[in-house]
Amino acid sequence: MPQLLIEKIEALSREIEEADRILIGAGAGLSAAAGLSYFDEDAFKKYYPDMYARGFHFPYELVGRGDDEWTIGRKWAYWATHINYVRNIFQPAPLYKKLLSLVEGKDWFVVTSNADRQFMRNGFDMERVFEYQGHYDTLSCSKRCTHHTWNNYEALQHVLAHIDHETFECPAEHLPRCPYCGELAEMGFRPEDWNVGRDRYVNFVNESEDMRLCIIELGVGFNTPAVIRWPFERICYAIPRSTLFRVNRGYLDYANHKGYPKIPAELGNRAVSIDCDAAEVIQTLVDMRK
Ligand SMILES: [Zn+2]
Known part of the structure; x- marks a missing residue:
């Protein structure tokens, strides 16, 4: 693994440890990294x-x-x-369990566009998970x-x-x-209590305004950028002590979006692009803790 990439993951590891709160956004790329790919x-x-x-x-x-x-x-x-x-x-994916082990005991929240229920099936507290696009x-x-x-x-x-x-x-x-x-x-997709999850998400973000917030985006591409990608950029912009870590492989599957996981220039050094598979990043984070 290139030294620059290791340094970026080390910065993420530090931020997970030291931040007041952690906000995770998970897209289809996380489940794909876990072996559940809709392109398989x-x-x-x-x-x-x-x-x-x-x-x-x-x-x-x-x-x-x-x-x-x-x-x-x-x-x-x-x-x-x-x-x-x-x-x-498809069974509960170990990758999700590893992700949980990184944030367990901390004040975290997940928003996901995935409908596959991997967070639920891997033991995440579902009061801290908002399935934005509902579930299956x-x-x-x-x-x-x-x-x-x-x-x-x-x-x-x-x-x-x-x-x-x-x-x-x-x-x-x-x-x-x-x-x-x-x-x-x-x-159904949107379960009848969808609003409850949305309100929890909004409250979590609002209450984080003055906090040191670690924002981690995992495998979010351009299928539905309005769900996680664009809001996360705005959340980072609005919360002065937040840092956004955008984890994704280069967008090779999409002819119009080739390249690395870009971050808006306005976020300056509060946003870090980690051009790497989510599974590799999560495993590296787990190893760094040992
Ligand atoms: Zn009816």
């Missing part, structure tokens, strides 16, 4: 065989599909397959007869068991339904 063609071939056979290559290719092109039966076949992989086949565990009513959202595990297992592998569709009689009105359910 091998896993896709193995766990989404019906889709692979139809010419698709990786899970992210499918996100957002289906509104126009797919029947409702195929949409559910896809969601059930995808969520079963993310939530049941809930269903809601497609007709909005209630604001209630409910756990989707059984309904999705039922869909999985009834997928017609000739058509890759779930027959209408086996689709998830709203338990209140009987209409079709849909993926």
